Structure formats: C-alpha cells, structure tokens
Amino acid sequence: MLRIIVNRLLLAIPVLVGVTLLVFLILHSVPGDPVATFYGMDLAPGDDLEAMRNELGLDRPLSAQYLDFLWQAVQGDLGNSIKTRRPVLQDLSQGVVNTAQLAMASIFIAIVVGMSLGILAAYKAYSIWDNISLSVSLFGISLPVFWIGLLLIWLMSVKLALLPSGGKGDWRNLILPALTLSLASIAVISRVTRASLLEILNEDYIRTARSKGLSGLVIMLRHTLPNGIFPVITVVGLQFGYLLAGTVLVETVFSWPGLGRYLVDAIKFRDYPVVQGGVLIVAVVFVVINLLVDILYYALNPRLRTAERG
Amino acid sequence: MSSRILEVNDLVTRFHTQDGTVHAVNGVSFYLNEGDTLGIVGESGCGKSVTVLSILRLIPEPPAEVARGEALFDGQDLLRFSERELRKVRGGKIGLIFQDPMTSLNPVHTIGSQVSEVMREHLDISREQANRRVLELLDTVGIPDAAQRARDFPHQFSGGMRQRVMIAIALACNPRLLIADEPTTALDVTIQAQIIEQVKSLREQFGMTVIWITHDLGIVAGLANRVIVMYAGFVVEHAAVADLYADPRHPYTIGLLQSLPNLGEDEDERLVSIDGRPPDMLQEPSLCQFLPRCRYAIERCREELPILREVGDGHQVACWSDVRFEPQGQDL
Ligand SMILES: Nc1ncnc2c1ncn2[C@@H]1O[C@H](COP(=O)(O)OP(=O)(O)O)[C@@H](O)[C@H]1O
Ligand SMILES: [Mg+2]
16 A cells, blocks of 8 residues: 555655756746746836846746756745745645635536436446436536626526626625536546446346345445445546536636646746646645545555555 | 146247347246256256246346246236235245356345345335344354354355355245246356255255256256256246257257266266357257257158147156157267
C-alpha cells in the first residue's frame, strides 16, 4: 500500500515538472509581456520599460527564470503577482477554496446522479427507464456548458426566481453552477456504469446469485455493483480533470469567484507567476485525485488486498 | 411407491438471436421420484443446461423464451410461478451447482458470506446462527480448517475447493432437489472423483434427490439410477441405468457407449467416434435430428419425427428403427 503511494508520488514529479514547463513555454511564446500590458497603459514619459523588466527579472534567460520558479515552488513559494504585488498563494487561496467547493459539489452530483441513472438503466435494461437514462445522458453530453448555464439562469433565476443567478453567497448560489458543471460528467458516468454493470450481469457468479433466490435489487447492489465499480472509479477520476477544466467557463457564466476566473484574468494580463502558480495547483490536485483513485481500486479489490497480506 | 418430486412435460425453450431462432429444447419430458438420481447425458450444446435452467427461469429472457410445457414441482407448475414464488424455490427447495467453479463464486465477497447469504435469504436465522452453520457446512463438504477459510476470498481457493463451496451453498437450506450441471467437467480427473464421492455421501446424508448433468456416460454409471440421453434438444432415450448400458436402443446412445474407453485402456483412445456433427438447431425440427449421422435409418425416419415409445419396462426410445446393440468385443 505504502509502496503504491510512494511510487505514485515519485511518478508525479516528472508530470508536475512537465506541466509547469509546458505552461511556462507557452506563456513566454505568446506575444506581449506583463510590462507591456499593464505598465504600458499609463506610462509616464521617461519611464523605462527595460528597467521594469529588469526589476521583475524578465530579461534573464528563460531557463534561469524557469529554474528559479521551480526552486521557489519546491520551497512552497509561488512568487508575487506582478499586478497586485501580493504573494500568489495569498491571492489564489480564496479562488482555490471557491473552485474546490464548486468542483466537489459538481463531482458529488455527478457521481450520485450518474451512478443512479446507470444502475437504473442496467437494472431495467432495454426498458423505458433505460431510454430515459440514455436521453438524459445525450442531453448532458451534447449541450455546451455555457448554453446550459444560461438556460438554467433564465429558467431558475429569471423566470421562476428560485435561485440566484450568480455570485458567491450561501449554498443556493452553488446549486446552478455545480449542476451545470456536472451535466457532462453525469452523462459519461451513467453510460460507463450501465455498460460495466451489464457486462458483470453476464458473469457466472451472477447466475449463482440468482440460483440462491436473491432479489434483483440485492443481486444488483451486492453482487453486480461491487464488481462493476472499477471502470466507474477510473472514469470519475478522469471526469474530475475535465470538470476542473470546465470550471473556467462555469465560473465566468455564473460570476463565481474561483481559480478559473483568476487564471483567465491573469492570462489576459500576462501575470506570469499567477498563471504558473495556478496551473501548478491544479496539476497537484489532479495528481492527488489520481492517487485517490488508485488507493480506492486497491481498497475495493480483495485480490490486491490479500496479495499483500499473504 | 415413492412420491414424485419433479415432472417436466413437453418443455420447449428457444433463443431468439440475430442469426435466427435457436431451437434449444424441443419438447423435453422427464420425472424424478423421491430419492432418484437422474443422469442427463448428451454432448455439449444439446440443451442439457437450458433444460434445467428453464425450469427455474435462470436463463436470460430475452433472448430465451420458455415457449411451452410444464414443470411440476411437488405438483405445482414452476413455469406458472411469479418471480417472487420462484425465488423461494431457487436455493431454498432446489439447490444448484454449475460447471465452472472458477467463475461461479463472486470475487469480491468472502466464502463465508457467500454461503451464509443463501441461508439468510431462506431460513429464519440470525447472523450468528448462519455463521455457525457455515462452518458446519464447509466441514461437511470437506473443506479443512473451515473457520479460517470462511474468511478467505474465492481466488484463494483451488478449483476443487471452490466446487465444494458451491456444493455447500447448494445444500445450505436442505433442498429437496439438487441440480448439478456438469459439476466436474472443469476439474481434473482425481478431483473429479473426489467431488463425485463427496456428492454421493452427501446424497445419503441429506436424503436428496439429484439431477446430474454430464456429457460423460462413464460418470453416470456409478451415480444415477435412471438416465435420459439428449440429442439436439430432444430426449432420445430414457432408461434405468443398467438397462441403458446393457440394452441401448437409440443409435446415438449406442454411438456414445461405443466411444467410451474400456476400463484399463488409455483415456485418450476413444474407440469409435460418431461421424458427422450435431445440427445447428436453427431450423424448427421436423425429422429425427440424428438422421444425418445415423447408420440405422429406415424409410420412416425420413417421413416423420419419432416420438418416445416404450420398448421395455420404464425404457423409452425415440427412434423408428428397431436397433439392437450387439457388444462386439475384440474386433472393434
Ligand atoms: N444465451 C444464449 N443465446 C443463444 N443461444 C443459446 C444461449 N444459451 C444457450 N444457447 C444454445 O442452446 C443450445 C443448448 O445449450 P446448452 O443447454 O447450454 O447445452 P449443454 O447441453 O452443453 O448444456 C446450444 O445450441 C446453445 O448454442
Ligand atoms: Mg451445459
């Protein structure tokens, strides 16, 4: 068990380095730099752009800049925002918390609704319920996030006045963005759940379970689901990644003050440290989620568990 | 006069597949009296499993369709039972063992919980009572160190041991009837013999009635008192086990007996095999299905479907041709 965790964490190092390097290179190959974008707006005559670049260290070789960033990041320092001059971690912390809230709520909805729909579809395969579940999935997967978001705002906030249309407040502000963000994942999770369960239902041990006189529900929940859960866990892990990516759009549509929105702003202003820091945080979260997926796999599979004991 | 436990009449089961309708079981009838062990024999694909699974509705419907017939269990027709009523019978009054012990147990649950589950479903007992009885049962079916092994998972058991677990599950609720569907086919020969001995002794101990399915006539000899021989979804012969061996009356049965290796001879050296292949069962049968492979066919065989007719006391055969088998000894 411990070996798996250590192994995974070691594997994560090249991933994190790779991600930050890629983002770094992309950022620096896009035309424009922070000095030009916002110091450039209200330049006093005599101000020296080069001096400012020098002050920010932007005139040094790219390799030196990147290694500097890495070295500081390892020590837990993501540098200061060029725009606000405050430490990046401090600037991003509220966004991280808000995005985490949104992502957690979304993945929770996606797992509960997606798996329920998938189980229902498998339990009542080829019936009307199966078709209803399929329709919901198609709906969720084919409509663009921003369009669904706007539709929900129009319906729930404008027409019915049930929920706030955006911003950050109590739990009611969370419902619409979380729901919007979860729709595509609901679709994918329900489809994978259904397919996996239907495959398990063909197994010999399911016939054994039926030959014991167990009810359909017990067979589904006690005998089928625990065996069919593994592809679902994998896909939930993957969906979490997509979901994090989706937060950028959803946060914009619902004016949710999350990491995604900060990052979009930071990219506009070429606020290099903020972008790099934000991406690093997202990448770390991603690695941790993948680790959790592996641990879950391990914990739920008696073959792996007992192999270690014996 | 012992009482009738199961009487199956004119059972018809089909599969509606993309390639067409598979006529898997075509009017099968048989019966079991209390204490009987009935052997169902026939080569792979002849409908043995589908026959018994149809009775308990354990085949997937669709594609399967149990189209006709009755299955009187203690006088009540199982084919008219609701799913709820059937559940009481499955595992409660009728226990089943299947062919492949490697895949018949659920990999994520312990052996103990898989045995106790069936008792918790059918018997009114507490968890502790069930757990205690699990240990007794595992002991009874010959699993050493039961207390320890009950906590193990299927992958920690060998094939033979897993089949013993399956037997424990099947017997847990003291069923009146045990259906064993080729329970030893997937096991190697020594383990096979052990399992057969185990079932024999349990049969005495529990006073059970048994249906034993196999494609191996050799196994049936020492185990069953009556045998039905199936071919392409039909019962082609039914006889007391001694009569079947001494006086087989269907060309297919004769072929099967001839292909048995004699005692002491090499297992692999089958003496005679039946030429040709079984039909694909995609046509609704209108003539004897064995006709294309039959050496004894007469004119009438090409005109109408044979029905089971009495040829001796409790000995029936579905064949128009009056074949007698003369054991031919050396010159075979
Ligand atoms: N799920 C299924 N779909 C289509 N055909 C099937 C299915 N199950 C069994 N059959 C067909 O029914 C026939 C009888 O099968 P079975 O009873 O399993 O044979 P066996 O005598 O070996 O137990 C075979 O021809 C098989 O192809
Ligand atoms: Mg079979």
